[in-house]
Amino acid sequence: MAETSxxxxxxLSGKRARMLFVLAAIFLSQQASYFSSRHDLVSSAGHFxxxxxxxxxxxxxxxxxxxxxxxxxxxxRALLNDETTREHRRxxxxxxxxxxxxxxxxxxxxxxFEPVSGRDTVHIILTIAIAVAMLTFARLERHALxxx
Amino acid sequence: MGERLANxxxxxxxxxGLTQAELAERVGVTRKTxxxxxNGVFTPSAMLAxxxxxxxxxxxxxxxxxxx
Numbered sequence: 001m002a003e004t005s006x007x008x009x010x011x012l013s014g015k016r017a018r019m020l021f022v023l024a025a026i027f028l029s030q031q032a033s034y035f036s037s038r039h040d041l042v043s044s045a046g047h048f049x050x051x052x053x054x055x056x057x058x059x060x061x062x063x064x065x066x067x068x069x070x071x072x073x074x075x076x077r078a079l080l081n082d083e084t085t086r087e088h089r090r091x092x093x094x095x096x097x098x099x100x101x102x103x104x105x106x107x108x109x110x111x112x113f114e115p116v117s118g119r120d121t122v123h124i125i126l127t128i129a130i131a132v133a134m135l136t137f138a139r140l141e142r143h144a145l146x147x148x
Numbered sequence: 149m150g151e152r153l154a155n156x157x158x159x160x161x162x163x164x165g166l167t168q169a170e171l172a173e174r175v176g177v178t179r180k181t182x183x184x185x186x187n188g189v190f191t192p193s194a195m196l197a198x199x200x201x202x203x204x205x206x207x208x209x210x211x212x213x214x215x216x
Contacts, residue, residue, distance in 0.1 A: 006173045013178060084181040084190050144180045144189065 009079035012069055014145050016080070020063075020138035024131050027056060031127055053123070060130050064092065064137060088140040096133030103128045154215040158186045160204045174203040 003011075034049055067081040067089070103125050107116055161171050161182075168182040175182075175196065184190035185200070192200065201208035 004173065006169060006178065009178050010169070010180070013180060079176070079178050082177040082181050083193060083196055084178070084184050087190060141180070144184045146183070 005073070005075045005079055008072070008076050009082075010145075012072070012076070012080055013085070013141065016068055017138045017141035017145065020134050020141075023060060023063075024134045024138070027060060027127070027134075028131055030056065031123075034123065053127075057126060057130055060134060064089065064130075064133055084144055085141070088137050088144070091140060092133040092137030095136040096129040099132035100125050100129035152188065152215050153191050153212055154188065155185065155212045157182070157200065157204075157211060160206055160211060161186075164204065166204075171200075171203060175199040 030053060034053060037046070037049070067077065067085060069077055069080050072080070104121075107121050107124060110116055111121075161168070166174075168179045168186070172179045172182045176199070177196065181190065181192075181196075185192050185196075197212055198208055201211045204211065
C-alpha cells in the first residue's frame with residue numbers, strides 16, 4: 001500500500017530529529033579539530049577547515065530555518081512544518097539566541113584576562129548558538145513524536 | 149494561580165474510534181501535533197482548535213476549556 005503524505009511526514013519528522021542529533025555531534029566535534037590547530041589557519045588545510053565550518057554552519061542554519069526535506073512535495077513539506085514544528089523551531093531559535101548572548105558575555109569576561117581573537121569569538125558564538133538551537137529543536141521533536 | 153488550556157480531545161477521538169493519525173489526516177497536521185495537544189504539551193492556535201472541533205463534530209468550547 002502506498003504511503004500517505006501524513007505517513008511520509010511522520011517518518012521524515014523522526015528521521016530529521018535523529019539526523020539533527022548526529023549533525024550536532026559532527027558539528028561540535030569539528031570544533032575540536034579547529035581549536036587544536038587554530039594557529040595554523042593560514043595554510044590551505046586551515047582554509048579548508050574554516051570553509052568546511054562555514055559551509056556546515058550555513059547548511060545547518062538553512063535546515064533549521066526551512067525544516068529541510070527540500071526535495072519533497074509541497075504537501076509533505078507543509079506537514080513537516082506544521083504548528084508544533086514551528087513552535088519547536090521558535091523555541092530552538094530563542095534558546096540559541098540566549099546561548100549566543102551568554103557566550104558573548106562569557107568571552108567578554110575572559111578577554112579581560114586573556115585576549116580572544118575576533119575570529120575565535122565569532123566562531124565560538126556562532127557554533128554554540130547553532131548547536132543549542134539544533135539540540136533544542138531535535139529534543140522537542142523527539143519528545144513530541146513519542147506515543148501518547 | 150496559573151491557568152492552562154485543558155481538552156477532551158483524546159476522549160472524543162476514542163469515542164469516534166479514530167486513531168491519532170486518522171485525526172491528524174482530517175485536520176492536515178502530523179500525528180505528533182495531535183499527540184502534543186492531547187497531552188497538554190502544546191497549546192493549539194485558534195485555527196487548529198476550530199479545525200479539531202469540526203473534525204470531531206463537537207463545539208470548540210466543549211473540546212477545550214480553561215482549567216484554573
